[in-house]
Amino acid sequence: MTVMTLSKALNAGLRKALEDDPRVLVMGEDVGKLGGVFRVTDGLQKDFGETRVVDTPLAESAIIGTAIGLALRGYRPVCEIQFDGFVFPAFDQIVSQLAKMRLRSLGHVTMPVTIRIPCGGGIGAVEHHSESPEALFAHTAGLRVVACANSTDAYAMIQQSIRCDDPVIFFEPKRRYWDKAEVDPAAGLGAALPMDRARIVLDGTDVTLLCYGPMVRTCVESAVAARAEGRSIEVIDLRSLSPLDLETICGSVRHTGRCVVAHEAPVTGGLGAEIAARITQECFYQLESPVLRVGGFSTPYPPSRLEDHYLPDLDRVLDAVDRTFTV
Amino acid sequence: MTVDADGAVAAPRGSGGLDRPPGPRTETIQLLTPEGERVEHPDYPLELTDGEVKDLYRDLVLVRRIDTEAIALQRQGELGIWASLLGQEAAQVGSGRALGPRDMAFPTYREHGVAWCRGLDPIRLLELFRGVSHGGWDPAAYRFHLYTIVIGAQTLHATGYAMGIQRDGAVGEDGEAVIVYFGDGATSQGDVNEAFIWASVFNAPVVFFCQNNQWAISEPLERQSRIPLYQRASGFGFPGVRVDGNDVLACLAVTRKAMQAAREGQGPTLIEAFTYRMGAHTTTDDPTRYRLASELEAWKLKDPIERVKAYLVRTGAAGASFLEEVDAEADELGSRVRQACLEMPDPQPLAIFENVYAEPHTLLDTEREQYAAYLDSFTGEEVR
Numbered sequence: 109m110t111v112m113t114l115s116k117a118l119n120a121g122l123r124k125a126l127e128d129d130p131r132v133l134v135m136g137e138d139v140g141k142l143g144g145v146f147r148v149t150d151g152l153q154k155d156f157g158e159t160r161v162v163d164t165p166l167a168e169s170a171i172i173g174t175a176i177g178l179a180l181r182g183y184r185p186v187c188e189i190q191f192d193g194f195v196f197p198a199f200d201q202i203v204s205q206l207a208k209m210r211l212r213s214l215g216h217v218t219m220p221v222t223i224r225i226p227c228g229g230g231i232g233a234v235e236h237h238s239e240s241p242e243a244l245f246a247h248t249a250g251l252r253v254v255a256c257a258n259s260t261d262a263y264a265m266i267q268q269s270i271r272c273d274d275p276v277i278f279f280e281p282k283r284r285y286w287d288k289a290e291v292d293p294a295a296g297l298g299a300a301l302p303m304d305r306a307r308i309v310l311d312g313t314d315v316t317l318l319c320y321g322p323m324v325r326t327c328v329e330s331a332v333a334a335r336a337e338g339r340s341i342e343v344i345d346l347r348s349l350s351p352l353d354l355e356t357i358c359g360s361v362r363h364t365g366r367c368v369v370a371h372e373a374p375v376t377g378g379l380g381a382e383i384a385a386r387i388t389q390e391c392f393y394q395l396e397s398p399v400l401r402v403g404g405f406s407t408p409y410p411p412s413r414l415e416d417h418y419l420p421d422l423d424r425v426l427d428a429v430d431r432t433f434t435v
Numbered sequence: 436m437t438v439d440a441d442g443a444v445a446a447p448r449g450s451g452g453l454d455r456p457p458g459p460r461t462e463t464i465q466l467l468t469p470e471g472e473r474v475e476h477p478d479y480p481l482e483l484t485d486g487e488v489k490d491l492y493r494d495l496v497l498v499r500r501i502d503t504e505a506i507a508l509q510r511q512g513e514l515g516i517w518a519s520l521l522g523q524e525a526a527q528v529g530s531g532r533a534l535g536p537r538d539m540a541f542p543t544y545r546e547h548g549v550a551w552c553r554g555l556d557p558i559r560l561l562e563l564f565r566g567v568s569h570g571g572w573d574p575a576a577y578r579f580h581l582y583t584i585v586i587g588a589q590t591l592h593a594t595g596y597a598m599g600i601q602r603d604g605a606v607g608e609d610g611e612a613v614i615v616y617f618g619d620g621a622t623s624q625g626d627v628n629e630a631f632i633w634a635s636v637f638n639a640p641v642v643f644f645c646q647n648n649q650w651a652i653s654e655p656l657e658r659q660s661r662i663p664l665y666q667r668a669s670g671f672g673f674p675g676v677r678v679d680g681n682d683v684l685a686c687l688a689v690t691r692k693a694m695q696a697a698r699e700g701q702g703p704t705l706i707e708a709f710t711y712r713m714g715a716h717t718t719t720d721d722p723t724r725y726r727l728a729s730e731l732e733a734w735k736l737k738d739p740i741e742r743v744k745a746y747l748v749r750t751g752a753a754g755a756s757f758l759e760e761v762d763a764e765a766d767e768l769g770s771r772v773r774q775a776c777l778e779m780p781d782p783q784p785l786a787i788f789e790n791v792y793a794e795p796h797t798l799l800d801t802e803r804e805q806y807a808a809y810l811d812s813f814t815g816e817e818v819r
Contacts, residue, residue, distance in 0.1 A: 133602075159602055165636060170591050170629035177595020180574065183602070197625075204585050205592070212581050214571035215790040249799075250791055273793035304797065351798040 109292050115285040117259035118148045118224075120293060121266035122186065126156050129184060132270055135162040136171060136188030136224075145190055146226060146285050168194055172201035175221050176209065184220045186270055192227040193236025199244075206275045207250030222269045222276045227255075228322040228372045229419055230283035232412040239409055240321075240373035245277045246350040246382070253350040254303055255279040257324035259289035261307075261347065264300035272303065279349075281322035306353035308360065312342030315366035315429055318357060318383060320346040323370045323420065330425040341429060349379055357383065358390045365396035366432040370425050375403040402428040461663050463677045463709055466684040469737045471745025479688040485752035491683050492743045492753070493761050494528040498548040499740065500765035501557045504772045505547075505564065509718045513776050514564045518545045522681070522713030525739030526646045528552060529686025530708070533694055534614060536578065541593040541615040544582040545646075549616065553579035557768075558775045567779055587624030590615050590643065594630045597639035597697075610698035612640040614690070620651025622667065623659050631671040631705070640697035642690065643668075643705045646680060648712035653725040665707035673703045680710030681739040711737070784810060 112120065125132045134149055134156075140163035143150030153161035164171050168189060175185035189195045195202070202223065209219050229238030246253045252274050256262040262280070269276040301307060309324065310331050319327040324345045331341035342360050346352065361367045367387055369380035380401035387399050402420045410418050420428075464476055483491075502520050509517040520527060527548025534540060534552070542549055547560055555577050562568045563582060570581040583589035593615030605611045621627050622645060634641050647664055649656050660667070668675025678689040686708055693704035711734040715722050747753035788803040 165629075165632050167625075167629040167632065169626055170594075170633050173588065173591020173626060173629070174595030174598060174633055177592040177597070178599045178602075179595075180580070180592065181596050181599025181603070183599055200585060200588065201591065201626075205583075205588050208569070209581075210793060211790045212569040212571075213574065213790075214568060215793075216571075216573035216575070217581075218793050252792075252796075351796055354797070 109290045111288050112259045112263070112291045113286050113288050114256070114259045114262050114281070115146055115148050117263040117289075117291045118266050118280065119150055119152070120291065121263045122149060122152060123155070124293070125186070125267050125270045126152065126160060129270075131182060131184045133160050133162065133178060133183050133185045134188070135164050135175065135185055137164060137166055137190050139163060139188050144188060146282065148224070148280070148285075149188065168198035169201050172198040172206060172221075172223065176201065176206055176219065179219050179221050180217065184222075184270055186222045186224060189223060189225045191237045192225055192239040192241055195225055195241060202245070202251070202275075202277075203248050207248050210274075211250065218273045219275045220270070220273050222266070222272075222278055224266075224278045224280060226282040226285075227279045228281055228283060229409060229412075229415045230322065232415070234412070235409070238412070238415065240371065240404065242277070242279055242349050243373060243378050246379060251275050251277055251350060252304070252348070253277045253279070254348050255281070255321035256347070257281060257284065257321055257345050258287065259291050261345075263291045263293070264297060265303055265347070267297055268300065268303040271297075279321055283322050284325060287325065301347075304348040304351055304353060306347055306356040307345045308342065308356065309345050310341065310343040312340040312364065314340045314364060315342070315368060315432055316357075316360040316364045317341050317343045317368050317370065317425070317429065318346055319343065319370045320349060320379075321372075323372060326420065326422060327370055327425060330422045330429070333422060334426055334429065339429070352383065352386065354386055354390065358387060361387050361391045362394045365394055367395075367399045368425070368428045368432060369399065369401050369403075370420050370428070371403045372419055373404055374406050375401040376406045378403055397432045400428045400432055461677065463679050464685050464689055465679040465682050466688060467682045467742055467746060469681070469742050471742045471749055473684075473746060476685075476688075479685065479692060481684055481688040483684070485747075485750075488684075488743065488747060489753055489757060491528060491532065491687070492740070492747060493764070494532065494548070494551065495524045495683060495740045495743060496761050496765050497768055498524050498528060498551045500769050501547055501551070501772060504769040505561065506714070506718060508561070508773065508776050509564070514561060514718075515566050516717050516719055517564050518717045519712075519714035520545055520547050522711045522734065522739070523646055523648055524548050525683035526680040526686050526708035526710050529683040530614065530644050530690040530706075533687050533690035534578075535611075535694070537611045538694060539578050539580065539593075539596055539611070539613045541580040541589040541596070541613065542582055543586075543589065543616050543618065543621075544584050545618075546582070546616050550579060553577045555579055557772055558779070561772065561776050562779065565776065565779060567782060587617055587621035587627040587630075590617055590621070590627045590630035591633070593641050594634045594639055597634065597641040598637055600640050601637070606640050606698065606700045608699070610640065610700065612642065612694045612697035614642045614644050614694065616644050616646065618651065619645065619647040619649065619656050619659055619664060620654065621645070622664055631668070631673075631703075634703040635672045638700070638702040640700070641703050642693045642697055643703060644690065644708065645705065646708045646710055648680075648710050650712050650716070650722070650726065652716040652720060653722075655726075663707065665705055668705035673705065675705040675707065677707045677709055680708030681737045681742070683739060683743060
């Protein structure tokens with residue numbers, strides 16, 4: 109067991125993947141000499157060379173488009189999109205090409221491409237550096253969408269994503285890059301929870317609190333605070349946003365009868381909307397109150413001096429939890 | 436032989452300013468004139484036997500016949516749409532026959548002639564245009580990637596594939612290379628320009644084969660570029676060449692040379708095959724709304740098939756019996772294509788759920804089960 113920051117754990121996971129499979133490539137802007145703007149790929153180019161850890165020209169569509177070509181040739185590219193808001197120039201290649209290539213070929217073609225995207229706000233950044241575009245990708249058939257929330261999962265999930273024969277959009281919670289947790293590099297992936305399963309982070313009986321990525325820590329802190337007031341919150345880290353682990357989600361809501369979904373993304377058309385609809389369909393007769401969502405407002409991400417109002421914090425999460433007992 | 440083309444574009448040096456960009460003289464590589472006369476070019480020597488020229492003629496006639504049959508099938512409601520290659524046979528057959536068995540081709544949705552050269556049964560193309568699949572052939576088996584409909588997106592796939600060739604150490608003697616097809620309209624796309632940059636800075640073994648057929652649906656070349664397209668390559672740092680796209684011999688020679696350069700590690704080339712879309716953009720289009728009949732008539736005189744026929748007849752390489760033989764083979768192919776199209780079954784409803792993911796997917800598995808149960812709930816004549 110080693111204590112690692114989330115960014116170090118990703119680095120270790122990438123290193124392991126590069127060691128395990130010579131077909132794995134890392135590519136993106138500034139991922140080589142610099143080691144990535146968040147240092148997630150620090151030292152990898154030095155150890156694996158410039159043909160396997162590739163500093164690319166500054167063109168997101170081409171990062172994904174050429175990764176598709178490399179995958180056609182049998183490689184397993186891991187692409188970095190430097191910031192969430194920069195993924196949109198690559199949107200066509202991801203949504204119209206990468207996601208659909210397997211179906212287009214009737215299964216002849218496999219697209220084991222992982223796209224790493226640092227996501228979310230809370231770091232005082234300028235515009236386009238704090239967004240949460242996960243719903244756009246979860247809406248797209250052919251992609252898998254996952255979000256890690258801590259070092260332990262980051263280490264395992266990045267390797268699972270790279271090994272997966274489907275394209276995976278891998279969201280990294282950028283304001284949690286420096287959070288530390290235990291990682292066991294000696295433990296094989298066999299011991300890890302499958303990538304498409306949610307994890308119950310805290311057991312509880314009164315209400316289910318669903319979250320992922322950067323909001324997991326906020327929600328755990330909310331649950332701890334609520335416990336002091338006698339309220340028992342079950343916190344679930346969804347981990348997989350597409351497909352959703354409905355078995356774990358509904359299993360929890362059936363015994364608590366209440367549910368809040370928390371995410372940084374705007375609630376309108378967000379993951380919470382899909383989750384609420386699924387829960388309503390599956391657990392209607394066990395629900396004591398409507399499923400509530402707490403998240404970003406239906407606005408563009410605000411200037412950073414306002415982001416504390418935009419991002420759901422402990423108080424807003426607990427306010428939503430309280431409302432499931434009053435509505 | 437050097438042909439001065441479109442003098443309006445090749446403005447005098449120094450005229451500059453805002454009115455007209457300066458540019459070098461435009462040169463078009465040609466080895467067979469529209470009248471069927473063989474001409475030489477010092478940079479593109481081409482030795483072909485009579486048999487090889489006859490094979491090219493056969494290819495040209497057969498792919499045109501596939502096209503004619505497909506248009507008819509669309510008109511009769513058997514295909515949803517068809518993108519005709521009429522007029523572009525030489526560009527496609529010439530470049531397609533320049534490829535080695537290990538080279539990889541990335542097409543648009545109009546490369547039926549290249550598909551033919553790669554050994555793909557035309558029926559597979561009809562599946563796509565009939566709505567039975569989105570393609571569905573194995574790109575690795577034919578060394579011919581799936582049709583790409585989003586304009587220019589495949590240029591990046593080709594460039595990435597070429598980067599894979601480099602990583603496999605398959606550049607150099609006995610190397611492999613990639614060819615990617617796109618049109619004049621695509622040259623305005625960001626993806627195509629990004630592909631040029633990537634191929635250039637990584638020196639990737641890829642040949643960019645632009646069929647400039649003068650029209651992007653209704654928009655003429657002037658809406659895409661103020662300079663001849665092949666001259667753009669110099670700005671990206673690799674060679675560009677314009678070839679008479681209606682001259683199968685020139686297309687063969689120019690593509691061969693560019694592919695060989697790529698295989699040997701000399702990096703990308705942009706080939707502009709100067710041709711003309713004789714038909715509509717697709718069967719849904721009406722070109723009479725935006726172009727003059729006289730333009731079409733002028734291009735008819737440069738027909739890619741007629742010049743090869745004239746050459747074969749003039750040189751005595753082929754007589755009436757050979758031409759009749761090819762026509763008969765085309766008829767046979769036409770009826771085989773027609774028959775296979777009419778007999779093509781629709782996919783089963785649950786095929787919707789297949790091949791979306793490589794690995795099990797809980798949500799999709801559930802939807803499949805539910806829809807299967809829904810279908811099973813119909814009985815007797817209700818069965819769909």
